[in-house]
Amino acid sequence: MGTLGAILKHPVDIYPLLKLRMAAKHAEKQIPPEPHWAFCYSMLHRVSRSFALVIQQLGTELRNAVCIFYLVLRALDTVEDDTSIPTDVKVPILLAFHRHIYDRDWHFSCGTKDYKVLMDQFHNVSTAFLELGEGYQEAIEDITKKMGAGMAKFILKEVESIDDYDEYCHYVAGLVGLGLSKLFHASGLEDLAPDSLSNSMGLFLQKTNIIRDYLEDINEIPKSRMFWPREIWSKYVNKLEDLKYEENSVKAVQCLNDMVTNALIHMDDTLKYLSELRDPAIFRFCAIPQIMAIGTLAMCYNNVDVFRGVVKMRRGLTAQVIHQTKTMADVYGAFFDFSCMLKSKVDNSDPNAVKTLSRLEAAQKSCRESGALNKRKSYIIRNEPSYIPVLIVLFFILLSIIFAYLSANRPSY
Structure with missing residues (x-):
């Protein structure tokens, strides 16, 4: 009923949702017949449905490399x-x-649900990996080695300072950005992007996930997972878990806004990276998650529900983003719109209001100076009319037409 209510409230979502469903069905049909590849693609759908959809934008060779890259790092x-x-x-x-x-025989049993299946049958991923081109294999190995070392470092180290936070996010996501840039370059479709821009692409996504997943991470059993840096949260509470308690709601929201403001620093690099891509398929693959990130930050900002459950964009809006993101003008438009949404939620009494507004205005300036804002359809910020009464009227008009038709053709006795 919740989904139906959302559709009735936002009927503009209907067509993109149908397109998204058709794309998902199409993606399922593209699963290769070889058992190891079939496992990899079906597992991709199970551990990340959204990623499975955007990866379909890519050509077969690059798509296979990115699929394996994702599954290796997911494992x-x-x-x-x-x-x-x-x-x-x-x-x-x-x-x-x-x-x-x-190693085609290596596996290690850990994780739960689909992640446990991935780990128990990891030999399928290794088999597929060994069929990739040498350039793809070298890029995946290099990033996996660096990421594993970084993760090992932070198993033994707390995220204390903002520098620690940036370093951790570099290891778990910035390196993904670097790895993808290497895969794009190995495909011959793109120039090799600067490491700093590739890193920012990963950090923007990772910081958004860390902000959104606060409650899930802090409630992890048997031990909490704590990624918010002490340098930020200690300004508001004595312990990170204190943010989830209702009596600390005001301080929790201020801390949340501080975290969002920190993430916004990566917007300009993200826009620059995307603007330099040449291949349309790679562009869509990269752009859609970044728009989802700024949209999620806009939803999370100043929202105490982050400490009560999961805050995310509605599925219909996600479908709109996937459906409408085709050019850089669409990216500038979405970033501008979501920045406006976030900006409208800034309270001048918030301790970081000045810094937040400054970062938003810098991004909006880049979007305006692109000259592309009038070349795209705005679908995020607007006063949406109430379509429900209109739909009801149209429904009764349709019923009247059908009734009149049936009456006119009713046989006389």
């Missing part, structure tokens, strides 16, 4: 995430993971 992340694995067992696995991907 590495599953090892890191499993708080039940003793540190003396976990660290060696993280450090050696880049070698395991060459």
Whole structure:
């Protein structure tokens, strides 16, 4: 009923949702017949439906490389995430993971649900990896080695300072950005992007996820996962878990806004990276998640519900983003619109209001100076009319037409 209510409230979502459903069905039909590839693509759909959709934008060769890259890093992340694995067992696995991907027989049972299946049958991923071109293999191995070492470092180290936070996000996501840029370059479709821009692409996504997933991470059993830097949260509470308690709601929201403001610093680099892509498929693959990130930050900002559950964009809006993101003008438009949404929520009494507004205005300036804002359809910020009464009227008009038709053709006795 919730989905139906959302559709009735936002009927403009209907067509994009239908398109999204058709795209998902099409993606399922593209799963290769070979057992190991079939496992990889079906697993991709199970561990990340949104990523499985955007990856379909890519050509076959690059799509296969990115699929395996994602699953290798998802498996590495599953090892890191499993708080039940003793540190003396976990660290060696993280450090050696880049070698395991060459071993068709290696697997390690950990994680839960679909992630456990991925780890138990990891030999399928290794088999597929060994069929990739050498340039793709080298890029994936290099990033996996660096990421494993970084994760191992932070198993033994708390995220204390903002520098620590940036370093951690670099290891778990900035390196993903660097790796994808290497894969794009290996495909011959793109020039190699500067590391600083690739890193910012990853940090923008990762920081958004860390902000959104506060409650899930802090409630992790048997041990909390704490990624918000002490340098930020200690200004508001004595312990990070204190943010989830209702009596600390005001301070929690101020801390949340501080975290969002920190993430906004990566917007300009993100826009620059996207503006320099040439291949339309790679562009859509990269742009859609970044728009989802700024949209999610706009939803989370000044929103105490982050500490009560999961805050995310409605599915219909996600479908609109996927459907409408085709050019850089669409990206500038979405960033501008979501920045406006976020800006409208800034309270001047917030401790970081000046800094937040400054970063938003810098991004909006870049969007305006692109000259592209009038070349796209604005679908985020507007006073949406209430379509429900109109739909009801149209429904009764349709019923009247049908009734009149049936009456006119009714046989006489």
